[in-house]
Amino acid sequence: MYIQDKTYLALISREEKDLSMRFYVPTDIYVEKDCVKNHAQNLLAIGKHAFIMTGKTSAKKNGSLNDVIAVLDAGHVPYQVFDQVEENPSTDTVGNAAQQAREFGADYIIGIGGGSAIDAAKAAALLLANPNVLADNLHKAPEKPLNHVPVVAVPTTCGTGSEATPVAIITNHKIHLKKSIPHRIFPALALVDGKYLASAKKTLIINTAVDALSHMVESILNIYSNAFNRMCPEYGLKLWGELKDVLLSDAPIDESLYEKLMLTSTIAGMSIAHTSTTVPHGMSYDLTLNQGTPHGPAVGYFLAGYVDVCEKKVPEDVKRILTLLGLKSTADFSEMLDKLIGKCKVSREMRDQFAAAMKVNRSKLDLVPGGMTPEEVDSIYEKSLTLE
Secondary structure, X not given: OOOOOHHHHHHHHHOHHHHOOOOOOOOEEEEOOOHHHHOHHHHHOXXXXXXXXXXXXXXHHHOHHHHHHHHHHHOOOOEEEEOOOOOOOEHHHHHHHHHHHXXXXXXXXXXXEOHHHHHHHHHHHHHHHOOOOOHHHOOOOOOOXXXXXXXXXXXXXXXXXXXXXXXXXXXXXXXXXXXXXXXXXXXXXXXXXXXHHOOOOHHHHHHHHHHHHHHHHHHHOOOOOOOOOOHHHHHHHHHHHHHHHHXXXXXXXXXXXXXXXXXXXXXXXXXXXXXXXXXXXXXXHHHHHHHOOOHHHHHHHHHHHHHHHHHHHOHHHHHHXXXXXXXXXXXXXHHHHHHHHOOEEEOHHHHHHHHHHHOOOHHHHOOOOOOOOHHHHHHHHXXXXXXX
């Protein structure tokens, strides 16, 4: 393998374990304008009865639902629409959807929307193929890997990258838990079209773009990062850096940038498909669950603090991230995030409660290069959250 970039060469020589690498994204991904229509045959080949999962209004407003239905109608594929997916989808919602899909006779599921719709489609696809599994038990580790019916992802936001990951974040309100389920569910097909951003408010675009930024930063500042899988986040961070001035300005986003935003998001999804997310995502779930904070800002609030901690452990990695973004220092990084998403206010009691839970969250802490001490966890919360 010929590698021209000196940074990659340095990474290869860092540690012997970095020479053991794997790259795997089984999803058939298309990123282009009108790709639903252009790849109609790919969509029709997935199955014979489609169950569409989406939110109440956005897919209708941005045209994505109409595009998918037009292809299914032309291909004479029966379908049923479930438009009850909420932000941060619940076990109740995916259980209800799977039951309706089963009664309809669906053999594949199409998720249209942001990460919530696509994650819900993944969970429902697993339940549809495993009728003995209860939705409320989705977070329990299975005795053996479970199969699922095929999933098609049509993303309409530029942040989660769920179309390129095996992850589904589902909320169980009965036990007050928001977390990824322990099942790997890669979509079979992803049709990514930037034009669906046209009806999105700039605030939504910024919020989801911050999520994509977090995915790429967390995939590099991660024990599973290596020279091979860094190709995705490094390229994606360069693209994000080229977009940051547009995101920071008060001007509307030009439609010529929609495809670039969506491409960056998909690449960010491919990044975490190889490494998983780390501490900022783990910290974000409490804000979303307890305060209803949108996912992108909830992650972004903790990102600068995490980068500050990692700068002491892996300074060259942090320097590389800043360089790709066109920033000079971690202070510039923090200032950029403040301008994009502002600050989050919580009570001291809530902040301390969140910090105590994170200090025992080994699934995220163990992914930090060099590990993370309880004092470092506290420092991130202190830097990231403003007390009421």
